[in-house]
Amino acid sequence: MEIRPIQANNNKAIAVLIRSVFIDMGVPKKGTAYEDKELDNMYETYLGERSVYYLVLDENKILGGAGISPLKDEATSVCELQKMYFSPKIRGKGLGFKVIQKCLNFAKINEFTLCYIETTPIMHAAQRLYKKVGFNYIAKPLGNTGHSSCSIWMTKSLI
DSSP, rough: OOEOOGGGGGGHHHHHHHHHHHHHHHHSSTTTOOOGGGOHHHHHTTSSSSSSEEEEEEETTTEEEEEEEEEESSOOOEEEEEEEEEEETTSSSSSHHHHHHHHHHHHHHHHHEEEEEEEETTTTHHHHHHTTOOOOOOOOSSOOOOOOOOOOEEEEOOO
8 A cells, every 4th residue: 555645647546535435434425525625636636835735546447545734714723624434444553544644744733733634424444543543523614624524623733
């Protein structure tokens, strides 16, 4: 398995993968990343300052990914762990943990002090993973993601 930053020619494959995870898991499409216009242009989206999107590949086949970017409408010290989705083929193999660590290291290097993530109540395995790496539940959302169907909010101090 390889973990590397997204490239321009990866846009279609990661969008297809992410949307398939939503469908497979029964995650709402409305009010989630499924509707994000950035989903079809991930490479361009993560070219922004202090942003990165990592892919997990096996023999050049994209099997997952996650990214870090400044949290919209929040302090410049707050980032968001974004669009973390994996094919069922690689879930439970420790790759999510590795990708999160890579994302959090990037966040620290880029002087973020708090990392935010949001998810849906049905994504139990994801929540367990976030807890494992030190995220804690918070009472209300931060920033302005536009994800009204995501009612689980968590943060992790990067200091």
